[in-house]
Structure formats: structure tokens, C-alpha cells
Amino acid sequence: MPERPAQQAGPGDRLVRIGAIVFIAGAVATLVTVAPLFLGTDPFPTVAYALCMLMGVGFVIAGAGLLRSIAAQRRQARSASTAGPVAGPSAGTPPAT
Numbered sequence: 001m002p003e004r005p006a007q008q009a010g011p012g013d014r015l016v017r018i019g020a021i022v023f024i025a026g027a028v029a030t031l032v033t034v035a036p037l038f039l040g041t042d043p044f045p046t047v048a049y050a051l052c053m054l055m056g057v058g059f060v061i062a063g064a065g066l067l068r069s070i071a072a073q074r075r076q077a078r079s080a081s082t083a084g085p086v087a088g089p090s091a092g093t094p095p096a097t
Contacts, residue, residue, distance in 0.1 A: 011072040015065025023058030030055060 029051035036043050 010069055012065035012068030012070075015068060016062045017065075019058045019060070019062025019065060021058070022054050022061055026052055026054030026056070026058055 029048065033044050033048045033052055
């Protein structure tokens with residue numbers, strides 16, 4: 001199976017990156033909303049706690065990107081296996097004399 005260059009993004013790579021960014025935003029929101037509990041200040045409004053749900057949303061987006069990448073690799077492997085044998089001697093057999 002041919003390797004793709006590092007600069008070329010495969011299917012699902014963008015979703016994984018977006019999911020990671022959304023997850024990190026949710027993690028920061030979680031840290032911000034939990035901080036008043038330890039600092040003894042007034043808690044944030046409910047909207048701030050809703051932003052914590054971005055962690056789960058980011059995880060789902062990244063998982064969807066991963067599944068999309070897996071599906072593309074399976075399709076590529078399946079099409080390579082149905083292409084037929086490669087011409088020339090195989091690696092395990094000695095050349096005929």
C-alpha cells in the first residue's frame with residue numbers, strides 16, 4: 001500500500017483536528033467553571049456549565065473523523081486487493097534458471 005506524503009491530509013484528518021480543538025475548548029471551560037468551587041467565589045451561570053459539554057462534542061467529532069479515516073483505508077485496501085496480482089516473480093520464489 002503506498003504511503004501518502006505528510007503534507008496531504010487524508011479523509012477524516014480535518015474532523016480529528018476540529019474535534020481536538022473543540023475538546024480543548026471544553027476542557028478549558030470545565031477548568032474555568034470548576035475554579036470557583038475551589039476559590040470560594042460565586043459560581044458561574046448555567047451557560048458556562050453548558051460549555052463544558054464541548055468536551056463530549058469534540059470527542060464525538062474526533063471519533064467520527066477516525067471512523068471516516070478507517071473506512072477510507074479499508075476501501076483503499078479492498079480496491080488494491082481486487083486489482084489482481086502484480087507482474088513479476090514473487091519475493092519468496094527463486095528465479096528460474
